[in-house]
Amino acid sequence: MLRKTLLPLIFGLAGAAVLIWLGVWQVQRLDWKEGILSQIETRIDAAPVALPERFDPEADKYLPVEVSGQFGDGALRVLVSRKQVGAGYLVISPFETEGGRRILVDRGFIRQGDALSDAPGGALTVTGNLHWPDDRNSSTPENDVDGNTWFARDLGQMAEVLDTEPVLLVARTLSQPEEAVTPLPVDTAHIPNDHLQYAITWFSLAAIWLGMTAFYIFRGRGAAKGLDR
Numbered sequence: 001m002l003r004k005t006l007l008p009l010i011f012g013l014a015g016a017a018v019l020i021w022l023g024v025w026q027v028q029r030l031d032w033k034e035g036i037l038s039q040i041e042t043r044i045d046a047a048p049v050a051l052p053e054r055f056d057p058e059a060d061k062y063l064p065v066e067v068s069g070q071f072g073d074g075a076l077r078v079l080v081s082r083k084q085v086g087a088g089y090l091v092i093s094p095f096e097t098e099g100g101r102r103i104l105v106d107r108g109f110i111r112q113g114d115a116l117s118d119a120p121g122g123a124l125t126v127t128g129n130l131h132w133p134d135d136r137n138s139s140t141p142e143n144d145v146d147g148n149t150w151f152a153r154d155l156g157q158m159a160e161v162l163d164t165e166p167v168l169l170v171a172r173t174l175s176q177p178e179e180a181v182t183p184l185p186v187d188t189a190h191i192p193n194d195h196l197q198y199a200i201t202w203f204s205l206a207a208i209w210l211g212m213t214a215f216y217i218f219r220g221r222g223a224a225k226g227l228d229r
Contacts, residue, residue, distance in 0.1 A: 009217060012216075016209045016210045019206035023200075023202035023206065026195045026198040026199035026202060027199050029198075030193070030199065033195055037188045040062060040188050041187075041188055043062050044188075045064075048064040049063070050067075055130070055167050061131065062186055064127070064129055066126070067125070068098050068126075069098050070096060072094035072095065072162070074162055075092065075093045075118075076093075076158055077116060077148055077150060078092060080109070085109075085111070086111065088110055088111045089110050091106070091108060091109075091110060092105070092106055092107070092158060092168070093105055093107055094162040094164045095126065095169070102164040104159060104164050104165075104166075105168070106131075106153070106184070107119065107178065108178070108183040109181065109182045109184050110181055119178075120174065124175045124176045125175040126169060126173075126174055127171070127172050128171040128172040128185065131170045133153045133155075135154075136154065143157065170184070171183050172185040172186075
């Protein structure tokens with residue numbers, strides 16, 4: 001009788017211990033990820049600086065920047081979808097700074113079906129964050145350059161088409177706001193942080209595992225008592 005109870009108990013406790021350890025690990029990962037996100041948010045919201053002479057995609061990612069100059073001709077449309085809004089496009093235009101440099105500027109979002117309006121004319125100031133987006137995965141179609149429908153912000157290809165440096169400034173504000181384009185500033189919403197859900201899942205599985213173990217043991221003991229009568 002003791003052997004029939006002891007083995008399931010050991011197996012049940014060992015399995016629950018593994019599941020609880022996985023849950024604790026996810027809680028630790030959650031704390032780490034929240035610290036990283038806090039650092040990124042602090043960087044995003046920092047005071048803007050001048051456009052760096054040289055760019056480091058790692059060190060300069062999310063760097064707040066302010067540039068003055070004017071938009072050039074042309075605009076590219078990147079197909080995206082926004083929650084509770086639907087499909088639309090990000091509008092990418094060339095921008096020439098007062099120092100003569102040409103960069104890409106993500107002006108913001110327009111709904112699908114809306115006309116692609118020209119960028120504001122004349123001198124203006126754009127404040128935003130440098131970004132090297134990773135929009136492409138194995139299922140992303142190739143960009144339709146001739147039809148001006150892009151499925152990923154491929155900076156090298158965009159820079160070649162618009163004759164700019166391969167660097168993107170995602171606009172937060174323009175000194176001449178656009179009515180037809182809604183800015184979509186850089187934030188941390190696109191960075192996944194599912195560790196809390198994972199932790200809850202592992203802890204729930206541990207509770208279920210222990211419950212099933214207890215049910216198995218007590219059912220076995222009840223059956224054994226029935227045979228002894």
